[in-house]
Amino acid sequence: MSVRITSIGVVSAIGFSVAENLQSLREGKSGIGEITYLEDSRPFLVGEVKASNADLKGKLGLDSSHISRTSLLGLHAAREAWGENKLNSELRTGIISATSVGGMDRSEVFYKDYLTQNNPDYTLLKTHDSGSTTERIAVEMGISDYVNTLSTACSSGANAIMLGARLILQNKLDRVLVGGSDALARFTIDGFRSLMIYDDQWCRPFDETRSGLNLGEGAAFLLLEGEKSIAFSGNKTICYLSGWANAADAYHQTASSPEGVGATLAIGNALKKSGIEPEAISYVNAHGTGTKNNDLSESVALKNVFGENIPLFSSTKAFTGHTLAAAGAIEAVFSVLAIQNGLVYPNLNFKNPIEETCLTPVTSLQTDIPIHAVLSNSFGFGGNNSSLVFADHA
Template identity: 35%
Template structure:
């Protein structure tokens, strides 16, 4: 089995471009959540979102083009024969919305296959790959799939690209579900009211260790474990007992061949909704018990970036292992009882080689990835 390396990372979020800037602003406790101006929120239960600054569009281009260009600039000259896995729940949803409002026929360009082909062109890849649409666990599953392909020897290099937009279509849907908070979200706080939407673009280049060494790529982290499970409970609500997430974590621990006591920290999904946060804490306590490590969530800073959420959080997790530090959970001022002592609104020091990142989504989907740090 080939050891799997994350060799390069590129990010564009509401806290700026690049992982260095993102990391520093997370440590400062900054938040990209602000009142929305992209469309009117008059008919919705919230007016907040975490949008990327200075996105540009035109009649022939989507906001996704602007994100893609900014991500690709950070990651030039990747191997042209790398496989591509795109992770997005809605793709170029802004073009779809505009087309529907005009009453025009839907252009082929709003489908996922052309979107994946566009990503391939931006990065100079010979194959267009495919899009993984697995709700809010999309990019976590994409990383897991990429790692499995490399570990098995099927390929040597995989580019995972994930991006989703704050659109009125999605915003109105979450508003109708009463899932949005009327204030910036407060993950794991006892007085949490719901989630805040965000947007992001993320690229992760995964390689076999031998390929990375041959190409002179410096490992950022190793992907050593992954797990995916479905609780088959409800279309939008998680199983209260966390059974799906528990199974996904157990799979990841088994794959990584480590004990719960070896996990130094957890990057949780932490949407700020009442039931998701409670489910996660239930699952974490069930698996880790007295060895529950420090945990945090970043959606109080970045909003919920849908299919891109897991990819951004895995990028942050790699830096956490390097720095032996996890950012604070912005908005968590009075932690849920099941997480007290492990959650903090300020950065926490950690000690260890492994970090678990988890995401859960509509349809009962749960996914986890375990990263191992790079020895100094």
């Protein structure tokens, strides 16, 4: 029941392309630093894409003033994933994007002027709604057979990939660009700070001293193709999406259950769907945000599913920051790259394992291990837990 992945695209704090992201991952180079591009003078640590909106528009050849940063990032990644593919009226082509903030970066600019009655520009709000973020990308790409947006907080990107696979398998679409995009916003920075889970130091996933996340931004897309589309495009399959599952934790609106109920269900069901035995998973790209709660709950879930034989695992959040709805998509691209290049990425900033679970992630780049199958986790607010399984075989 696997679905072919034929192309990928990504933009994040560690690069503007798949090649640049891969290089940073190999070099152990984090993209997290103090706020530079966001209109916010506070000294917080964030994983920004190293370009202003004007730079991004320049790169994309757009001159419209009414486009959110979320759409700009999304379009950048979608174009890389789409590559030289051609539209064809015989093929049903769709796009599913995930976002949590939509055009909030523009809405904030409006709202600030609105509150001070400083001649607010109401037209900035035209990009507020999340659906318009995807429509804008779709218009630029010329994709119209299916255009949809998912918003399930930090699991959104993984859910977009899952929905795309289901639409291909049910023969509703021949090919679909799936992924997610989120720009940094004052709204989310303040939000995570209000929850007291924003680390003012580098985030330290799975470390005993971890005390929160650093937010990031970015976008990633993957091209999923069915047989009819492959026959037309002749595209080579670079990886397979073999399993997926979505489960609700039903514990708390923001916190994860200490027993990792939803996470255990998502991981277990995704493995079951893939038909791949737990011991055949070469690497787990963990959600690993660096919050006390997530990393403990995820560690418990890994133990619940894998017992004593936990595969090599790491979180790449210390490279990119937590990119919210884009995270599942960016980490899907990293999972595909792990399989393609036989890599396991280091979990940066790790020193000591969490006392309760004693799990140690991979801390240096591994290059000599064959990677056949990768599990990628995305867990979010609202108890939305999703897991994906990628493999080098159908």
